Amino acid sequence: MSLNIDKIRSDFPALNQRINDDKPLVYLDNAATTLKSKPVIEAVNQHYQMESANIHRGVHYLSELATQKYEDTREKVKRFINAPKKEQIVFTSGTTAAINLVAQSYGKTYLQEGDEILITHMEHHSNIVPWQILCEQVGCVLKVAPINDDGEVIMDEYLAMLTEKTKFVSFVYVSNSLGTINPAKQMIDAAHAVGAIVLVDAAQAVAHMSVDVKDLDCEFMTFSGHKLFGPTGTGVLYGKEELLAKMPPVMGGGDMILNVTFEKTTYNRPPYKFEAGTPHIAGVIGLGAAIDYVSELGLEEIAAYEQQLLDYATNSLDNIPGIRFFGTSKHKTAIISFLIDDVHPHDIGSILDLQGVAIRAGHHCTQPVMQRFDIPATGRASFSIYNTHEDIDTLAQAIHKVKEVFV
């Protein structure tokens, strides 16, 4: 069953507006964050309007209702990523928080001086800096698997860098600046062969393809709610049961304990052990609505539709003289990073914006990728379920306008 794009577009109120001198909004910044659908907005609104209460502690009606809805999302995430148990789903404020949690909990406890952590050259800063911090703390060593001109991990080099010293591997499933889909299963199997623990950063994957942690067999997986049409400030850490059980908490506080005395405090079991303090309850409930929304559409249908958008966009833009693409893997999601002639991406971004087209211009929090291609930044158009061929035609026209201004 193919997607009903008109229906989807009508579900996203933000699309129904005109900006910058009455231009219809063409939103192509989905890799930065996705728009929010009515069901998500309504779920958040309903919580704040009628069901605002704290969770896991009240005996009153509203508290139990909020707890139920919050925990329902855990169950939804479990099914969404095919996790064995809902206790393996830890809510965080986002992917960044989830990766930092693993680095500071698992990493700081179980990694030692001289151990190696392997990442790739296409990582987001949030999958680089937490490991650098850890390396400074415990004396482990960060290794980086290189990428080729198409923006793909050079598999031979990746495999050669896996040794008995490699204790942890962390890589992005889908690159946010290049669009590349990494061969996650192959990379995880190879890491396991040397006994390494693997974290998969699926922030840029979950809204565009199905992610199955059982099939991947990774130890940890992370994603953010806001890139999945959900609220900002929500995220997920999935972990294997035995690892979550033995990892110490990073934050102490309410809800993460069983018993507190001044002599001895016992921690709660996972996932609560890692959820100190009042969480983003409304956000997590909204995330549940977002998961329902994409699940109903079907990740396979979404992937097929976006692939078709990518093909159309690549062909349309390829006709523009002077355009250069960064990230030309055969296996990629609908992200196009580009430069046009020698125009700086910020100027591209501004001129597109003036025509109602929202793209990202910058290094996309992947400065090493920019260094790899020896460029300061790129323009990035990233597509989602509500984008159309008309959007892409408008983008192409807008890029022509950039060329006109900068002749």
Next chain:
Amino acid sequence: MNISDELYQQVILDHNKKPRNFGKLEGATHFAEGFNPLCGDHYNVYLTVDDSGIIENAMFEGSGCAISKASASMMTQAIKGQTIEFAKSLFDQFHKLVTGETVTDDGNKLLGKLQVFAGVCRYPARVKCAALSWHTLTGAIDESQDTVTTE
């Protein structure tokens, strides 16, 4: 494309294409490096200032967007042959212009050609682009050792 014309005026496009006073200034008495970590814009500003505080020469080098490059280029033109004090008060006026504060008639007179940057104030994300070389100039005048950033 009225708005585009407002932001990307011909003068700005021309300075972007052919930046004036572009390159390293040998024997500079003052120097600073300016960097916008958000977008990667990166400029060095060089000055030779004589004993009486006159800026004999001003040059810049580096890379960035059209707004930042044109701003740096026109800045060097505007301060060459002027006093340090003049450069500082020019920056005050320029800062007002690009952040949308009211500029008096006297201020506009001082700014002269630099008034083409008036449109920038409507694009908050681009104010830093226009101001980067000026912050760097201040760093050079103050002989700051650290890299000047817009953050």
